[in-house]
Amino acid sequence: MIALLLAPLLAPAPARAAVPLPVAGVLSGGGETTLVVDLSASNGTGRRTVEVTLNGQQERADLVPVMSDGLAVTIVVDASAAGAATLPAWLSAAARFILEAPTSTQAVVIPDRRPATAATGVIRGPSGVVGALTGMRADGDRDTEAALTLARTQFPRVETGHRVVMLYTSAPDAGGARATDLADDFRAAGTILVVVGTAAASGFWSGAAGATGGFFAPASEPVVVPALDQVESTLSNRYLVCFATPPKLPATVAVRIDTGDLTLTGDAVVPAPGDAHGGGPARSTIIGSLLGSAGLAAVLAVAILLIARARRPRPVAGPPALTSVFIGRAAAPQPARGRAAVPREHGTPWS
Helix, strand or coil: CHHHHHHHHHCCCCCCCEEECCEEEEEEECCEEEEEEECCCCCCCCCCEEEEEECCEEECEEEEECCCCCCEEEEEEECCCCCCCCHHHHHHHHHHHHHHCCCCCEEEEEEECCCCCCCCCCEECHHHHHHHHHCCCCCCCCCHHHHHHHHHCCCCCCCCCCEEEEEEECCCCCCCCCHHHHHHHHHHCCEEEEEEEEHHHHHHHHHHHHCCCCEEEEECCCCCHHHHHHHHHHHHCEEEEEEECCCCCCEEEEEEEECCCCEEEEEEEECCCCCHHHHHHHHHHHHHHHHCCCCHHHHHHHHHHHHHHHHCCCCCCCCCCCCCCCCCCCCCCCCCCCCCCCCCEECCCCC
């Protein structure tokens, strides 16, 4: 009788069903790959562990929150004359963000106006950032593409995925850049892009930011508080899964994260350099320039002429008959790899 009563208590607990793991972005740089994952489905408060498997072999990996020690943030604020009406809201939003960030956070402030220049050097602690924001005034024209390019070059020694660009803007887009190219550049720089802006800009900015592991938070004018709440809650649930970039790319890795109350699993593809979006920005720019212009006929004519000339006997001496011009887009420089002192939650059994 006693055995029957104790049987339910002694029976092993049923295994938890695995939950799909949302992978928000894949960033690579300096020999390291970082997956930006969303753990908002978990309510567990205990220790979290991660396992990354490549071709059946378990790889060493680290799991760390985005909002943790080692975070480096570049704050870009629309300070143009066209954005003067919303500038006070953006300054308040940026100040709130830096006050809620870890106290060890490094930060740089860049106003979005021509010419794109940083308003500060690297600052640790919120007081210097708030002071720089307080003194910002609206003036001149936007140069969002240049401001974001400058923002990506900050903190070159900070680890992949620990760099975040926070953009506060009323602009509908980045100027001349396409959303896909902008996202490719941020991923190549190992940097997350988060955008707070007017709802009318959501199409462009959702595509650009979402592909980097970041997101777009739509803000209403003049009330921006809901957008700021979204930034805080979303970033607090984003984690970084960091591991050495596989030697052969593209590669598919299997990821398993245990949060105490949930087990989340999923696969992620680490692309080869330039593979994203059909060959990367440089390739798409070249093809688009040729096929999308009236100069295609001229290019074909030149090619036919060169073939005909190649069949003729070459002169004994003389200057070169052809100068080659290469059209394309320079690849963004890879950031130097450094090791920030970041508390990590290691997976098992290799930690």
